Amino acid sequence: MGYDFKIHPYARFKLHSIMPYIPGEPIEIAAKKLGLDPKMFIKLASNENPLGPSPLAMEVIKKEIEKLNLYPDDSFYYLKKKLSKLYDVPEDWIIIGNGSVEIIKMLASAFLEPGEGCMFSEHSFIMYKIATLSAGGYFVSIPEKNYKHDIEKFIRELSKKERFDIKIIFIDNPSNPLGTYLTKDEVDYFIKEVEKLRGESIILVFDQAYQEYIDEKDYPDVLEYVKKMKNIVVLHTFSKIYGLAGLRVGYAIAHPYIINALLRIRLPFNVNRLAQLAALTAVDDKEHIEKSKKVNNEGKAYLYSEFEKLGIFYLKSLTNFIFVDLKDEKLTKKIHENLLKKGIIVRPLRAYNLNTALRISIGTMEQNQRLIGALKEILKK
Ligand SMILES: *Cc1c(COP(=O)(O)O)cnc(C)c1O
Numbered sequence: 001m002g003y004d005f006k007i008h009p010y011a012r013f014k015l016h017s018i019m020p021y022i023p024g025e026p027i028e029i030a031a032k033k034l035g036l037d038p039k040m041f042i043k044l045a046s047n048e049n050p051l052g053p054s055p056l057a058m059e060v061i062k063k064e065i066e067k068l069n070l071y072p073d074d075s076f077y078y079l080k081k082k083l084s085k086l087y088d089v090p091e092d093w094i095i096i097g098n099g100s101v102e103i104i105k106m107l108a109s110a111f112l113e114p115g116e117g118c119m120f121s122e123h124s125f126i127m128y129k130i131a132t133l134s135a136g137g138y139f140v141s142i143p144e145k146n147y148k149h150d151i152e153k154f155i156r157e158l159s160k161k162e163r164f165d166i167k168i169i170f171i172d173n174p175s176n177p178l179g180t181y182l183t184k185d186e187v188d189y190f191i192k193e194v195e196k197l198r199g200e201s202i203i204l205v206f207d208q209a210y211q212e213y214i215d216e217k218d219y220p221d222v223l224e225y226v227k228k229m230k231n232i233v234v235l236h237t238f239s240k241i242y243g244l245a246g247l248r249v250g251y252a253i254a255h256p257y258i259i260n261a262l263l264r265i266r267l268p269f270n271v272n273r274l275a276q277l278a279a280l281t282a283v284d285d286k287e288h289i290e291k292s293k294k295v296n297n298e299g300k301a302y303l304y305s306e307f308e309k310l311g312i313f314y315l316k317s318l319t320n321f322i323f324v325d326l327k328d329e330k331l332t333k334k335i336h337e338n339l340l341k342k343g344i345i346v347r348p349l350r351a352y353n354l355n356t357a358l359r360i361s362i363g364t365m366e367q368n369q370r371l372i373g374a375l376k377e378i379l380k381k
Pocket of ligand 1: 047098099100101102125172175176207209236237238239240245248249250
């Protein structure tokens with residue numbers, strides 16, 4: 001797919017092996033290609049909040065538009081204060097990024113010397129790979145076990161001599177695109193074992209993009225470790241439950257040793273005015289958060305039961321999407337293409353080398369029912 005793009009032969013060697021990030025297609029473009037009305041389209045491809053942005057956030061940024069001639073607050077005075085209170089950490093333990101993807105990139109750039117490496121699961125969020133390669137590093141990808149991060153394999157790999165140049169481990173918890181998670185016990189064990197091998201010299205990044213959706217009692221609170229150790233990073237985003245993907249805001253919490261390293265390579269004014277204000281407001285929009293969670297939980301239960309009736313293999317998910325595996329490449333392609341013709345965009349996972357799988361974001365109940373109706377029609381044919 002992405003390899004089609006020719007690049008200048010003088011571009012850095014490593015860049016030749018990067019497959020550019022391929023996002024879910026925007027509704028306008030997908031509709032236009034098919035000659036259909038964008039209004040009849042639903043997008044269940046990028047794990048966006050189907051209820052829209054926080055209404056309170058939308059309201060406040062209207063007035064902010066008048067200030068767009070002014071640079072944004074590069075110290076993030078209000079947003080850092082807010083997050084500092086929310087997590088009970090000092091403000092200098094926080095960095096704000098242009099989406100959490102920017103922070104992922106900063107981490108790789110700040111910690112990898114050329115030729116050093118990162119480690120993550122084979123089907124983890126694809127940005128870890130892109131960030132690693134673009135920083136001139138190499139990666140070790142660890143196959144999952146029963147669709148979950150295989151922490152034993154991580155530890156075994158990390159204990160090899162030739163892996164002493166691994167600087168960062170990225171764990172998306174829960175995983176994207178699988179939706180599965182490591183429990184508190186597993187994370188406790190993992191952090192302890194890594195510490196035995198490498199002390200605090202290796203950066204452990206826990207990407208918790210979906211945390212606000214999660215009620216499971218055994219889901220770990222990594223923040224406790226962040227507060228105690230100098231090598232743990234937790235990543236968060238405003239793109240998911242807060243519904244602000246279009247504005248691009250994410251943040252990381254870690255020991256100032258790490259934050260200060262990232263600040264040295266951060267571009268000035270990396271998060272715009274509207275984004276900062278919207279994020280600040282969305283944090284307190286409890287009504288929108290609760291409603292989003294409820295719609296997601298109901299949609300998830302509905303989709304589970306319908307997939308079961310249809311005999312479609314799926315993974316239980318802690319997120320706002322569900323991983324389904326149709327176990328047949330032709331069928332997967334047929335479903336993806338025919339859903340598109342019916343105005344429903346889901347995410348094929350070819351970029352992850354999962355040619356028989358789809359990632360389907362949970363929509364509103366109406367959207368979920370339309371999806372299931374369409375699936376039934378396609379499978380009948
Ligand atoms: C969606 C997602 C993000 C969010 O990225 P942003 O740049 O903040 O929009 C980060 N990590 C994972 C695992 C995700 O699924």
